[in-house]
Amino acid sequence: MQIDQEAKLTKPILWLMTIVSGIVVANNYYSQPLLAMIGEELGISESAASSITVCTQVGYAVGLLFIIPLGDKLYKRKLILTDLILVFLALIGMALSKNLHLMYLMSFLIGYFSVIPQLFVPMVAALARPEDRAQQIGMVMSGLLMGILLSRFIGGIVGDLWGWQSIYWAAACFMVISWVFVYKMLPEVRPNFKGSYGSLMASVFNLATSQPILQLAAFRGAMGFASLCVVFTTLPFHLEEAPFHAGPSVAGSFGLIGAVGALAAALVGKVDKKMSRKSIIMIGLLFILLSWMFIYFSGNSYWGLIVGIILIDLGLQSSHIMNQADYFAIKTDATSRLNTVYMVLYFIGGSLGSLLGGYGWQHHGWFGVFLFGAGFAVLGLLAHLLFYTKVMKAQQLLDRQHK
Incomplete structure (x- = not known):
């Protein structure tokens, strides 16, 4: 395919991304509603089973650190096509795994190579008009979050019907299908490093x-994603117990419920033109904290969990899109590397949330889950309220110095 130095962000390409x-x-989230099933099949503790998710998220963070910067150095289309082949092999390895340690390794590799969306986001940021950047990033990020949420639903249903390997x-x-479409449709963009x-x-x-605004955005994102991972890592164990006695398909269906919040958050790019980012991020973080009031205090009812899951997904996605709009506004061509810093810390936060969520459940039950989940939300909100104005002033001074 001929190199397109003036690649345009057309609607078909945006939809492809x-x-x-x-x-x-x-790929990173199919296992979450299946953890209880995998644990029973292998005869391991719930904490050991939840570490499968931790390995995937750690792998994703490491992949973000070492692969995503290459988006500024190598031709992005070739890099994406190669990565799709490698994640295909890791998925086959996971399906063939027969013991826990091999599953840990394959989970890590699945996460490591499933970083392709974070190569798309900088492409959108670089090709979009400044006034459309938040909205178009929001579209791609909504696709990403829908994948996260629907994967839990699909993974739970398929696991219930045909086993977790299927x-x-x-x-x-x-x-394989994605590789074909990327090969045929995605334009090539020359590297800038x-x-x-x-x-x-x-x-x-x-x-x-x-970059102070990047640092604050990364901390807020990490705390929000940690809070989300606390609940989704432990929800299958909670639903197995009274009064629910529910299996993987029910646990996975909460991903589908969370898609309501994700779809609503897709509109946040339009709101960005009418309300300040500071306010949108604050509201998003407040939604995450509020969600835990429902998840914990009404956590023995389906309606309480449903409201909580919708709120936490809406809050996370809204603040996440605005975080990215904040740091992509920094005056630099290093868009892939900016995204690397943010997303590495974002998924380190997710890994910490999964790890501490499993610990909280194992030792203190649903109350321990609440303490960690709400605690992460409070930390993100406090950082935003205390430092946003100072950080924006410091960033503006830094940008003036670099002119």
Whole structure:
């Protein structure tokens, strides 16, 4: 395919990025509603089973750190096509896994190679008009979040019907289909970094330590995603007990319920033109905190869990889109590396949420889950309220110095 130096962000390309983002990121979450089933089959504790999710999220964070910066150095289309082949192989390996340690390894590799959506987002940020950037990033991110949420629903249903391995065989097929569409439709974009890989990674570290708005956005995102992962990692165990006595398909259906919040948050890009980002982010973080009031205090009823899941997904997606609009406004061509810093910390937060959620459940039940989930939400909200104005002033001064 001929290199397109003036690549345009057409509607078909934007839809391709949105759909493939959802399909690829889903790989990281198929296991969540199946953890109880996997634990029973392997005869392991709930805490050990929840570590499967932790391995995937750690793998994703590591992949973000070492693969996504290459989006500024290599041709993005070739990088995406190669990555799709590697994640296909990791999914096959997971489907064939027979013991816990091999599952840990394959889960890590699935996460490591399923970073393709985070190559799309900087492409959108670079190609979009400034006034449309938040809305178009929001579209791709809504596809990503829909993939996260629907993967739990699909994984639970398929696992209930045909066993947990079947969803990984299906996911491998989805990677083949995605590869064909990316090959035929996605334009090539020339890289903008000509240095060595070492200097590329050094520039990632420099961005992480020198850009205050990026630092604050990454912390808010990490705390919000940690809060979400606390509930989705432990929800299958909670639903197994009284009064629910429900299986993987019911646990997975909460991902479908959360899609309501994700779809509502898709409109946040339009709201960005009428309300300040500071206010939108604050409201999103408040929704995450409010969700825990329903998840815990009405957590023994389906209606309480449903309202809580809708609120936490709406709050996370809204604040996440605005976080990205904040740091993509920084005056630099290093869009992939900006996204690397943010998303690495975002998924470190998710890994911490899954880990501490499993710990809280194992030792303190649903109350322990609440303490960790609400605690992460409080930390994100406090950081935003205390530091946003100061950080924006510091960022503006930094941008003026670089002119």
